Amino acid sequence: MTLVAPSPLSLNWLNLAQQAEARIRPYVPPTPLLKSSALSERFERDVFLKLESRNPTGAYKVRPAFNAILAQLDTARSRGVLTTSSGNFAQAVAYAAKKLGVRACIVMTSDTSPYKIERTRELGAEIVFCGPDFDSRFETVKRLERERGALVLHGFDSIETIAGDGTIALELLNQLDTTLPFSVIVPVSGGGMISGIAATLRQISTDHEVLGAQPSQGGSMAKSIHAGQRVHVGKIHTIADALVASTPGERTFEITRNWAPQVSLVSEKQIHEALLHCLETEKIWAEPGGAVSIAALLSESLPLSKNKPVVCIISGGNADPRILHEILGK
DSSP, X not given: OOOOSSOGXXXXXXXXXXXXXXXXXXXXXXXXXXXXXXXHHXXXXXXXXXXXXXXXXXXXXXXXXXXXXXXXXXXXXXXXXXXXXXXXXXXHHHHHXXXXXXXXXXXXXXXXXXXXXXXXHHTTOEEEEEOSSHHHHHHHHHHHHHXXXXXXXXXXXXXXXXXXXXXXXXXXXXXXXXXXXXXXXXXXXXXXXXXXXXXXXXXXXXXXXXXXXXETTTXXXXXXXXXXXXXXOOSOOOSOTTOXXXXXXHHHHHHHHHHOOOEEEEOHHHHHXXXXXXXXXXXXXXXXXXXXXXXXXXXXXXXXXXXXXXXXXXXXXXXXXXXXXXXXXX
């Protein structure tokens, strides 16, 4: 499959993010940015936590969901929307569709978290199950698109998705209230958020740095960057069940390898420790995938520039309390 022209590196992502922000703001308020006293003291620099877990559906995915539907609202209302997700984009699309009067169908794997399935169903979306592997999700979407003619929304690789994620960068610029450069550590799966933030910030100043964190059980983006091409890592087994893309997107890979190529792989133990830090020290609720940014910071596995403030994106908080109890009890 060849990359869709134009190259993602040639687009005006700042303008696209600004358009996305104007679209979604009536539905998605800015999320909090909190300074971590514990992490700031430990690393002798200001460390902030961007709480995307405080979004209406508990994760950042509500941004691209609203932007994608609003950018094509007439088509979405006439044909309905179709997507695939392991949980957070599913809930986001279901929520946005319900708010905007759009039918939504979500393809989920048979081993998706029952907690996330139920939350998606409660928001009124139709759920179609597929096989347990990542590839079967997209095969099922293609089949349903042919059968139903629904508008397909991509969870991480469309222009609308990347631009929607870029609104996080715009909020950081306002909330940090500084012209000085800063560093952002972003949880990575298919690459939508890291590419959206990196592409938006780059068009403001190349002094800002964006770095990624990904479970070592998988790590498709990090391994693709190392290989110099997109690679498929197969089915992923990790407690960070929101970060299971087995192949990065075409657009997101191009953006990330050019503008945010430092992606750290963190172990299950390190994710576990970061989750404990969130709950015990920061007193914030996070899901395992949302805590990998803190895991990368605590492990000191990223080449952060000296003296720059650091922002850790807490990308979501949609963890089943019962499963989280089991994870933390191990």
